Amino acid sequence: MVSETDLALLILAGPFGAALLLGSVPPLRRAGRLAALVSLAGIGVALFAAARLVTELWLARAAFLAHGGSAVREATLTLPWLTQAGPVPLATAGVYVDALAAAMAALVALVAGLVQLYSLGYLADEPPPALGRYYLYQSLFAFAMLGLVFAPNFLQLFVFWELVGLCSYLLIGFYYQRPAAARAAVKAFWVTKLGDVGFLLGIVLLWGATGTFEFDTLFRAVAGGTVPANLALYMTLIYLGAVGKSAQFPLHVWLPDAMEGPTPVSALIHAATMVTAGVFLVARAYPLFEAVPWVLLLIAYVGAFTALLAATLALGESDLKRVLAYSTVSQLGYMMTALGAGALVAGVLHLLLHGFFKALLFLAAGAVIHAVHTNDMGAMGRLGRAMPKTAIVFVVGTLALAGVPPFSGFVSKEAILGGVWEAGLRGPFVLLSVTVFLTAFYMFRAVFLTFFGARGAGGHPHDPPGVMMGPLWLLAVLSIAGTALGGAALGLTFPEFLRGAPGASLPHGPAWLAPFSVGLALAGLLLAWLVYQRRAVSVRALTRGLGPLPAWAAQGYGLDALYVAVYRGAVLALGRLVGWIDRYVVDGLVNVASAATLRAGADLRQIQTGRAQDYLYGVTAGVLLVLVLWRLWA
Amino acid sequence: MLSAYLLLAAAMFAIGLFGVLTRRNAVGILLGLELMLNAVNINLVAFAHFNGAVAGWVLTLFTIAITVTEVAVGLAIVIVIFRVRRTVDADHLNLLRG
Numbered sequence: 001m002v003s004e005t006d007l008a009l010l011i012l013a014g015p016f017g018a019a020l021l022l023g024s025v026p027p028l029r030r031a032g033r034l035a036a037l038v039s040l041a042g043i044g045v046a047l048f049a050a051a052r053l054v055t056e057l058w059l060a061r062a063a064f065l066a067h068g069g070s071a072v073r074e075a076t077l078t079l080p081w082l083t084q085a086g087p088v089p090l091a092t093a094g095v096y097v098d099a100l101a102a103a104m105a106a107l108v109a110l111v112a113g114l115v116q117l118y119s120l121g122y123l124a125d126e127p128p129p130a131l132g133r134y135y136l137y138q139s140l141f142a143f144a145m146l147g148l149v150f151a152p153n154f155l156q157l158f159v160f161w162e163l164v165g166l167c168s169y170l171l172i173g174f175y176y177q178r179p180a181a182a183r184a185a186v187k188a189f190w191v192t193k194l195g196d197v198g199f200l201l202g203i204v205l206l207w208g209a210t211g212t213f214e215f216d217t218l219f220r221a222v223a224g225g226t227v228p229a230n231l232a233l234y235m236t237l238i239y240l241g242a243v244g245k246s247a248q249f250p251l252h253v254w255l256p257d258a259m260e261g262p263t264p265v266s267a268l269i270h271a272a273t274m275v276t277a278g279v280f281l282v283a284r285a286y287p288l289f290e291a292v293p294w295v296l297l298l299i300a301y302v303g304a305f306t307a308l309l310a311a312t313l314a315l316g317e318s319d320l321k322r323v324l325a326y327s328t329v330s331q332l333g334y335m336m337t338a339l340g341a342g343a344l345v346a347g348v349l350h351l352l353l354h355g356f357f358k359a360l361l362f363l364a365a366g367a368v369i370h371a372v373h374t375n376d377m378g379a380m381g382r383l384g385r386a387m388p389k390t391a392i393v394f395v396v397g398t399l400a401l402a403g404v405p406p407f408s409g410f411v412s413k414e415a416i417l418g419g420v421w422e423a424g425l426r427g428p429f430v431l432l433s434v435t436v437f438l439t440a441f442y443m444f445r446a447v448f449l450t451f452f453g454a455r456g457a458g459g460h461p462h463d464p465p466g467v468m469m470g471p472l473w474l475l476a477v478l479s480i481a482g483t484a485l486g487g488a489a490l491g492l493t494f495p496e497f498l499r500g501a502p503g504a505s506l507p508h509g510p511a512w513l514a515p516f517s518v519g520l521a522l523a524g525l526l527l528a529w530l531v532y533q534r535r536a537v538s539v540r541a542l543t544r545g546l547g548p549l550p551a552w553a554a555q556g557y558g559l560d561a562l563y564v565a566v567y568r569g570a571v572l573a574l575g576r577l578v579g580w581i582d583r584y585v586v587d588g589l590v591n592v593a594s595a596a597t598l599r600a601g602a603d604l605r606q607i608q609t610g611r612a613q614d615y616l617y618g619v620t621a622g623v624l625l626v627l628v629l630w631r632l633w634a
Numbered sequence: 635m636l637s638a639y640l641l642l643a644a645a646m647f648a649i650g651l652f653g654v655l656t657r658r659n660a661v662g663i664l665l666g667l668e669l670m671l672n673a674v675n676i677n678l679v680a681f682a683h684f685n686g687a688v689a690g691w692v693l694t695l696f697t698i699a700i701t702v703t704e705v706a707v708g709l710a711i712v713i714v715i716f717r718v719r720r721t722v723d724a725d726h727l728n729l730l731r732g
Contacts, residue, residue: 610731613663613724616655 005077008095008150010049011105015143018042022136032128039135040116043142047109054106062492065502074098078152091213096152099498104149107355111272112142114471118363119264121468141167145273153213154203165192168274172261181260191254195244202237219287232292246278246332249306253560255329259321263366270328271359279335279351286344300340304428307333311438316554319375320365323446334416337428343419343507345495350412353482357400360475364394371461377449384451386461391451393476398447400479402440402521408482417517418509436517440524448532639680646673660712660722671701
């Protein structure tokens with residue numbers, strides 16, 4: 001019998017071993033294909049172990065609840081990391097296995113594995129050294145994300161959190177010869193770093209107040225009613241980290257630019273790793289967030305606003321990948337709103353299901369881009385004929401994202417809307433409802449512009465090879481089969497699995513909610529069809545009807561310009577001031593000291609004449625002086 | 635009568651010191667040194683005589699011997715310096731100037 005923690009360690013060992021091997025054996029890395037196989041083997045081990053872990057946990061919990069158990073405890077395995085005086089180490093390193101971590105690990109391993117498989121086809125034209133480098137980063141990325149998922153304390157979580165940020169930087173900048181890619185990588189790094197400063201500050205302050213980083217200890221303390229005085233402040237700071245990573249307003253600006261990376265990387269970043277880390281962080285530290293309702297409210301409002309904002313930004317976007325990027329930002333807003341509204345299970349469920357269909361959409365978009373060599377939807381059209389299989393899976397993903405039953409997105413989106421409604425958050429509910437409509441509209445706009453429409457694309461586009469098509473089919477099936485997570489399986493429902501308590505269920509909201517949201521989605525679909533397929537409504541008339549909004553949205557609502565202005569006006573000015581102080585005040589002091597020393601030396605060397613008799617004069621005078629003084633004293 | 639010897643010795647010492655400090659010729663400086671050393675010898679002998687201490691005479695004999703070797707070495711150095719620098723003027727021997 002393998003224990004849960006052993007399985008978790010095995011999950012970590014797979015990608016870590018692959019990354020270590022590829023990192024330390026350059027000939028293997030430069031071999032390209034061989035490196036890919038090593039990486040795939042590593043993630044395969046992780047996937048196998050993750051599947052086993054989820055199954056075992058699921059069965060164990062089903063049996064436990066069937067026998068009348070009330071709550072399931074998580075399994076932990078920790079070793080002292082930073083020691084200090086006293087029995088408890090300052091920080092530990094290890095694994096913390098509960099249903100959330102297991103489900104998340106399964107998602108990460110599955111999506112990472114499929115992305116790596118798909119990349120074999122997508123990056124087939126890359127030279128072997130570049131391919132090896134790519135798979136090294138992929139393995140490291142998967143390891144970092146899995147380590148984050150299983151982290152037993154804030155400190156280890158932060159270490160892996162930064163590692164995830166680093167890997168995404170490396171992968172976004174994979175085509176580092178392209179200035180745009182290099183810039184996007186740096187932008188992603190800095191913008192997320194901005195949030196991470198708050199995160200680190202929050203962790204340290206929380207440690208200062210409680211003396212521990214351990215989730216276990218913190219959760220038990222909060223459950224026991226001992227809430228640190230300024231917990232709201234600490235949790236807000238920690239939430240800032242999630243804002244940066246999960247691209248919440250106003251730090252969402254890096255995500256669309258991150259599209260400069262290879263498309264499989266976008267799929268990975270958007271579906272399983274990196275951006276989901278922020279949502280995961282809030283879900284992981286949920287007992288702490290629950291203790292400060294104001295912060296949850298903040299999370300809900302920011303999330304809902306982000307969802308709507310990103311959806312409006314996606315409306316006029318002509319770059320296929322950027323549309324998907326904005327939809328990710330928007331869906332992350334949904335998840336955050338759910339968490340903020342107290343619907344933890346709904347948020348996590350959406351995280352998992354979104355992982356499947358967003359990976360599907362990105363990989364399918366990658367197949368399209370691979371075939372027509374452009375991201376511009378204006379240059380596409382009628383691809384449904386040339387690439388029917390790709391079109392089918394893309395539409396499946398789109399329907400799931402739009403929340404149309406029986407596709408998986410419907411279940412989680414429904415639960416989120418229900419949860420927000422039940423929490424009494426009318427404002428966010430309205431924002432999210434509008435977003436449902438907009439999501440369906442912009443996604444089907446993309447579908448019609450890409451796969452249908454009047455004009456055909458140039459060249460001879462065709463469906464991708466099997467190594468790319470296989471992952472797409474699997475993800476398409478999962479995007480439909482994910483609906484099953486809304487029901488019960490093997491005597492357990494997903495909410496009961498996640499919360500470890502019997503009777504936990506997804507929020508459903510009032511009876512009119514399901515027809516309402518499906519109606520909104522279908523209305524969006526219909527409008528997109530009218531505008532972009534039938535051309536019954538002209539795009540120009542629609543744009544004019546919205547006034548100055550579209551032009552404004554095309555500029556990203558001026559947020560990028562604002563950041564640039566703040567950077568130029570404040571950061572650079574401060575830098576100049578500090579530079580001036582350093583050059584003239586700090587350096588000045590040092591220069592004065594050194595000049596005085598040199599001057600004194602130059603003056604003093606005058607008495608060293610080198611003539612023996614001069615020294616003798618000195619000796620004589622000294623002896624006389626001593627004699628005189630001695631006479632005077634004696 | 636001790637003070638007469640001591641005065642003589644002091645005068646010799648002062649003359650020798652004056653010579654060492656003011657002569658520019660290295661040989662002259664050596665001569666001054668000899669005067670100073672012999673002033674010390676006179677002191678030693680005078681004290682030994684008036685205190686009846688034999689050690690003073692013995693020590694003086696030692697000093698004389700050492701003085702001789704010192705002169706031998708000193709003159710040898712002066713000759714070598716003259717060969718190398720073509721001068722024995724102390725003012726020109728300032729290689730150690732800072």
